[in-house]
Amino acid sequence: MRVSLEIAPRLPLWALRILSYLAEKVGFESVWLSEHYFNRSSIVAATYLLSHLRRLSVGVGVLNPYATHPVLMAQVAASLTEVSPSRVMLCVGAGDVSALEALGYFRRDPVRAVGNCVRTIRELLSGKALNGGLRLDFRAASGVPVYVAAQGPKMLELAGEVGDGVLINSANMPYLRESVSLVRSSAARTGRSVFVEAELLVSVHKDVKKALKTVKPYVAVILAGSSVGFARKLGLDEELLSRLRQLVRAGRWLEVQEAVPDDVASALSVSGDPRDFAAAVEELPIEVLDGLVLGGPIGPNPRPAIVEVHRALASVIARGARSAP
Amino acid sequence: MSSRELARIFVSRADAQRVAERLLDIVMTSYNVSLVTPAEGEGLAAAFESNKLSELEVLELLLELAYRTEPEKLRSLIEELGQQT
Numbered sequence: 001m002r003v004s005l006e007i008a009p010r011l012p013l014w015a016l017r018i019l020s021y022l023a024e025k026v027g028f029e030s031v032w033l034s035e036h037y038f039n040r041s042s043i044v045a046a047t048y049l050l051s052h053l054r055r056l057s058v059g060v061g062v063l064n065p066y067a068t069h070p071v072l073m074a075q076v077a078a079s080l081t082e083v084s085p086s087r088v089m090l091c092v093g094a095g096d097v098s099a100l101e102a103l104g105y106f107r108r109d110p111v112r113a114v115g116n117c118v119r120t121i122r123e124l125l126s127g128k129a130l131n132g133g134l135r136l137d138f139r140a141a142s143g144v145p146v147y148v149a150a151q152g153p154k155m156l157e158l159a160g161e162v163g164d165g166v167l168i169n170s171a172n173m174p175y176l177r178e179s180v181s182l183v184r185s186s187a188a189r190t191g192r193s194v195f196v197e198a199e200l201l202v203s204v205h206k207d208v209k210k211a212l213k214t215v216k217p218y219v220a221v222i223l224a225g226s227s228v229g230f231a232r233k234l235g236l237d238e239e240l241l242s243r244l245r246q247l248v249r250a251g252r253w254l255e256v257q258e259a260v261p262d263d264v265a266s267a268l269s270v271s272g273d274p275r276d277f278a279a280a281v282e283e284l285p286i287e288v289l290d291g292l293v294l295g296g297p298i299g300p301n302p303r304p305a306i307v308e309v310h311r312a313l314a315s316v317i318a319r320g321a322r323s324a325p
Numbered sequence: 326m327s328s329r330e331l332a333r334i335f336v337s338r339a340d341a342q343r344v345a346e347r348l349l350d351i352v353m354t355s356y357n358v359s360l361v362t363p364a365e366g367e368g369l370a371a372a373f374e375s376n377k378l379s380e381l382e383v384l385e386l387l388l389e390l391a392y393r394t395e396p397e398k399l400r401s402l403i404e405e406l407g408q409q410t
């Protein structure tokens with residue numbers, strides 16, 4: 001079982017370095033840097049961390065094909081392998097509806113767009129020319145696994161068809177087993193093997209209320225970026241979804257903390273004290289997963305929380321699994 | 326009391342490392358973390374990686390940064406540790 005950390009580059013690069021170094025020290029295998037357009041660049045942060053850390057793999061993503069051209073994604077991934085070969089990962093997804101709208105993009109035909117994007121990146125990274133002869137003028141120093149971030153059933157099936165790995169979003173946690181099954185079935189139909197990782201929103205603190213309060217903005221961002229259909233599946237009313245979108249877009253985080261109901265935050269995250277976290281992890285369908293990605297705030301105070309969550313995962317990690325792509 | 330004087334007191338404490346980590350947490354979780362310059366942050370990161378957070382110069386830097394980003398939290402911590410601000 002590979003255990004990774006996801007960090008949002010809302011912190012300065014030096015602080016990301018401290019948290020990543022700590023993650024490496026306590027035994028995490030990789031760090032994903034999430035991409036949000038109003039935080040620091042995940043690509044720049046990845047370059048920085050790859051040059052400072054010795055062992056951790058570093059993933060960029062989730063990038064989407066609407067705001068970043070697939071050729072640029074391939075260019076970034078190949079360039080990063082020159083910073084540190086064999087430690088670079090890339091994740092492609094449909095993007096956050098709300099953020100894309102704010103930037104003026106329309107998320108048209110996301111499954112097709114993501115599928116084409118992954119295929120294009122793979123062709124270019126392998127040194128091949130695209131139709132029309134477009135190619136990178138340099139070769140990547142190593143392979144780069146391309147993950148697909150998936151939430152809905154069609155995207156999960158696509159992930160099985162084209163991804164080296166899949167990150168199943170934490171907002172899908174109540175349906176995790178069903179989601180993994182969709183990916184595995186799809187991969188089996190195409191004779192492929194896909195590394196399946198569940199991405200969990202985590203907030204750990206001895207004060208449970210504080211842990212829950214800290215995770216709520218992250219829950220709101222995920223909900224604001226989700227489809228109405230997905231929200232319905234979770235039993236959320238459209239009025240709440242619409243309000244969260246407005247608040248998230250305006251960056252009114254204190255109001256977000258008031259607006260997200262406790263039960264919704266609890267359902268979509270693993271929040272509580274370290275013992276709550278350990279118990280929740282035991283409830284996960286670990287046997288069908290290849291990896292866990294712990295994302296979100298990790299805790300109101302992320303430095304000690306990183307140590308606590310890794311310690312709590314000891315029994316899960318010990319169960320072992322196949323190698324990462 | 327200056328940050329240098331406070332750092333001299335804290336560096337001799339048996340729990341100097343713990344104090345340094347609490348100061349680091351105050352800075353890193355602050356909404357004002359952007360007030361830390363990249364050069365100062367790089368210094369903290371290097372000290373963290375080489376396990377030198379509780380050395381005199383680093384403690385002094387941490388105190389200065391905690392004062393810059395979260396003066397009230399720093400005052401509470403100093404009082405908790407039995408010192409006068």
